[in-house]
Amino acid sequence: MTVMQHVWIVLGVLFVLLNIAAGLIWLERRMLALWQDRLGPNRAGPFGLFIVLADTLKLFFKEDWIPPFADKKIFVIAPAIVVASVLMTFVIIPFAPHIVVADLNVGILFFLAMSSLGVYSIVLGGWASNNKYSLLGALRGASQMISYEVFMGLSLMGVVMLTGSFNLGDIVAAQHKVWYVFTQPLGFVIFLIAGIAETHRLPFDIPEAESELVAGFHAEYSGMKFGMFFIGEYLGVTMISAMTVVLFFGGWSGPFLPPLLWFTIKTFAFIMLFILLRASLPRPRYDQLMEYGWKVLLPLVLINLMATGAIALWLRGSH
Amino acid sequence: MFSHFRTIWLTFLHMFRKRATIEYPEEKVPLHPRWRGRIVLTQDPDGGERCVACYLCAAACPVDCIALQATEDENGRRYPDFFRINFSRCIYCGFCEEACPTYAIQLIPDFEMAEYNRQNLVFEKEDLSIKSQGKYPGYNFYKVAGMDAGVKQKGHGENEEAPVDIHSLLP
Numbered sequence: 001m002t003v004m005q006h007v008w009i010v011l012g013v014l015f016v017l018l019n020i021a022a023g024l025i026w027l028e029r030r031m032l033a034l035w036q037d038r039l040g041p042n043r044a045g046p047f048g049l050f051i052v053l054a055d056t057l058k059l060f061f062k063e064d065w066i067p068p069f070a071d072k073k074i075f076v077i078a079p080a081i082v083v084a085s086v087l088m089t090f091v092i093i094p095f096a097p098h099i100v101v102a103d104l105n106v107g108i109l110f111f112l113a114m115s116s117l118g119v120y121s122i123v124l125g126g127w128a129s130n131n132k133y134s135l136l137g138a139l140r141g142a143s144q145m146i147s148y149e150v151f152m153g154l155s156l157m158g159v160v161m162l163t164g165s166f167n168l169g170d171i172v173a174a175q176h177k178v179w180y181v182f183t184q185p186l187g188f189v190i191f192l193i194a195g196i197a198e199t200h201r202l203p204f205d206i207p208e209a210e211s212e213l214v215a216g217f218h219a220e221y222s223g224m225k226f227g228m229f230f231i232g233e234y235l236g237v238t239m240i241s242a243m244t245v246v247l248f249f250g251g252w253s254g255p256f257l258p259p260l261l262w263f264t265i266k267t268f269a270f271i272m273l274f275i276l277l278r279a280s281l282p283r284p285r286y287d288q289l290m291e292y293g294w295k296v297l298l299p300l301v302l303i304n305l306m307a308t309g310a311i312a313l314w315l316r317g318s319h
Numbered sequence: 320m321f322s323h324f325r326t327i328w329l330t331f332l333h334m335f336r337k338r339a340t341i342e343y344p345e346e347k348v349p350l351h352p353r354w355r356g357r358i359v360l361t362q363d364p365d366g367g368e369r370c371v372a373c374y375l376c377a378a379a380c381p382v383d384c385i386a387l388q389a390t391e392d393e394n395g396r397r398y399p400d401f402f403r404i405n406f407s408r409c410i411y412c413g414f415c416e417e418a419c420p421t422y423a424i425q426l427i428p429d430f431e432m433a434e435y436n437r438q439n440l441v442f443e444k445e446d447l448s449i450k451s452q453g454k455y456p457g458y459n460f461y462k463v464a465g466m467d468a469g470v471k472q473k474g475h476g477e478n479e480e481a482p483v484d485i486h487s488l489l490p
Contacts, residue, residue, distance in 0.1 A: 035333050039340040280330035281323060 010101055017090060021234040026052050028234075028275050035279040056227075064223035071128040078125035079218075079225045082232030085117040089239050094169050096252045096259040107168040108160060111243060112153050115198055119145045121232070122200075122207055126217035137216025140286055141207030144197055147293050152194035154301045158187040158308040159247050172251030181248040186304040188248045190297055195244065197289070199236035201274055203281035206289055241270035352454075354428035355411045358404055360444065361425055361453035365470075368448065369423035369460060372399040376415035376424050384408035385415060394469030396461070402444040407437050421460035425453040 026041065026049055033040025044050035066072055092107040094100040104110050119142055126138020160166060162183060163174040171180075181188045197204040208216035218229045245251060245266040252259035254266075284292070341348055350356070363369050372389030390400040415424050434440050452458065461470035462477050474481035 035330050037333055037336050037339045039338055039342070276327060276331060280327045 006101075009099060013090060013095070013101055014087070017087065017235060017238065018231070020238055021231045022052050022056060023049075024234040024237065024271065025055055025230075027271070028278075031272065031275045032279050035276065059224050059227040059230075062223040064225065067129065067131075067220050069130045070220060071130065074124050074128035075220075076225070078121045078128060079221065079228035079232070080121075081124065082118050082121035083228050083235065085114050085121070086232055086235040086239055088117075089114040090235075090242070092168055093239075093242050093246060094172055094251060095242075095263050099260065100169065103167065103169055106166045107171075108156055108166045108247075112149065112156075115152070115239075116145075116149055118198075118232070118236070119149075121229075122217045125221070125229070126207075129217070129220035131220055133213045133215075134217050134219050137207045137209065137213045137219070140209075140213075141200060141217055144200065144204065144206055144286075144289060144293075147290060148194045148197035151190055151293065151297045151301050152198060154298075154305055155187045155190040155194060156247060157305055158184045161308055161312050168246050168251075172246055172253065175250040176253055179248060179250045184248065184304070184308065186300060187308075188244070190301050190304070191247065192240075192244060193297065195240035196274070196277065197293075199233060199240055201233070201237060202278040203283050204289060205283060206286050209283065211283075237271055237274050238267065241267045241274065244270050350428035350430075352428065355413045355416075355426040357406075357429040357432055358409065358411075358415065358424060358426055358442075358447065359449045359451075359453065360402065360423055360447045361449060361451060361455075363459040363461070364452060364457055365459065366450075367461075367470075368398055369421045370399050370402065371397045371421055371423070371460065372402075373397075373420060375418040375420065379414040379418035381412060381414060382408045382410055392469075395466065396468030396470070399444060402447060403441060404447060405441050406432060407440040422453070422455045422458055427453070 029051070030040040030042075030048070032038075041048035041051040044054055066075055089111050091101045092104050092110050094103075122141035122145070123138045126134040126136075126141065129135070159171060159180050162180065163171045165171065165174075200207050207213075208218070210216070213219070218226055221229060242263075245263060249266050252263045254262035257265075361369055370387075372387055374387065374389070377383075377385040377387060384405040386401075386403045386405075388400040389397055391397050411426065413426050416426050419425075432440070459470070461468055463479075464476065467473055
């Protein structure tokens with residue numbers, strides 16, 4: 001590939017992702033309304049799509065306030081970290097054959113590293129806000145994301161073992177016969193749960209928990225800084241959906257339709273699932289979440305890991 | 320764990336339910352006849368104004384949004400010189416309608432009276448008066464009760480007996 005092709009891929013991915021993240025505002029509101037017997041935003045433009053423009057304009061023109069008691073530098077940097085780290089994750093995702101920004105041979109490790117970096121934005125944002133609710137949200141966010149990071153990493157190891165590679169392109173190629181969701185069902189479920197916790201979406205939005213912590217770690221944020229957290233969350237949803245598709249649902253592979261379309265369809269199916277979960281499940285208590293993680297998911301994921309390893313070894317021995 | 324999946328499934332099924340939303344400007348909300356909205360001043364069947372400027376509505380109004388001044392015509396019939404309702408203060412409680420002895424002031428099912436200028440919400444008598452008898456057709460206060468104000472003679476009203484002749488001995 002030439003240099004220009006790389007540049008076009010990078011720009012294209014960036015453009016599409018940011019638009020999807022903004023469009024998800026509309027999609028989420030419409031879908032939530034659909035599942036709550038309402039209509040949702042349907043006034044501005046066709047199907048109310050211009051609500052995205054209105055929301056963005058509103059965010060730009062709102063007062064961009066930095067509280068006088070805040071730690072100003074960190075307060076400004078924190079929202080940028082979440083967007084940057086999530087966007088960096090998309091670097092390794094193969095959207096279609098040859099449409100990938102960087103074909104890293106440590107793809108999954110890079111993904112795990114970048115999603116861990118996202119914790120910094122929550123911790124620093126909550127800390128720099130100098131507000132007790134923000135700090136509580138940040139504490140919760142940090143412990144939740146660090147503990148769920150463990151299961152997320154371990155749940156992917158089954159896939160890595162079966163493929164024998166960390167490269168996402170190889171993983172997609174290895175699924176051309178059977179998707180890993182059938183050979184690694186437990187790994188898929190745990191990855192999905194950990195992914196929801198990782199993006200701190202409902203029902204695991206404990207760092208935000210508006211009913212107890214005002215808005216959690218971003219309680220002091222306004223204007224486009226809040227918008228960055230917002231966009232970061234939607235990018236995170238897209239990222240986890242895309243990763244699930246790549247790792248467990250055969251990525252771009254599928255009959256008849258072009259690969260990019262298959263990838264988009266599958267990803268949006270998971271985004272819908274995220275929204276459906278938000279519409280239906282209540283938030284667990286903080287200690288329940290941690291208990292569930294360490295006492296249920298960790299043993300399960302270890303069993304999955306051992307069983308996969310044993311079966312993989314047995315298959316290799318029988319050859 | 321099963322209940323979680325059941326919850327998700329039931330929420331999903333809500334997709335096919337009827338929407339609860341009424342898209343207001345295109346789709347009107349049905350208002351009941353007794354709905355308390357805009358205040359009007361009604362007429363009696365002869366086309367005269369029912370209001371006798373008794374000030375009872377102004378006294379009953381909990382937010383003091385009604386202002387009026389009583390006056391009389393040449394027959395001694397009372398009517399309001401001006402009648403002013405400030406709808407930016409009105410809370411549509413309907414106490415004025417309850418207080419009114421002549422069914423003149425009535426609340427009708429209409430709420431679409433938003434204005435850009437606050438002063439435009441102050442309605443004068445000509446804005447309030449409607450050419451209708453409102454909820455009580457056929458009622459004319461002066462024909463039922465009250466003094467001779469050019470509408471009826473003493474003892475000539477509906478269901479009204481002639482005055483007792485105090486100079487006669489017959490019952």
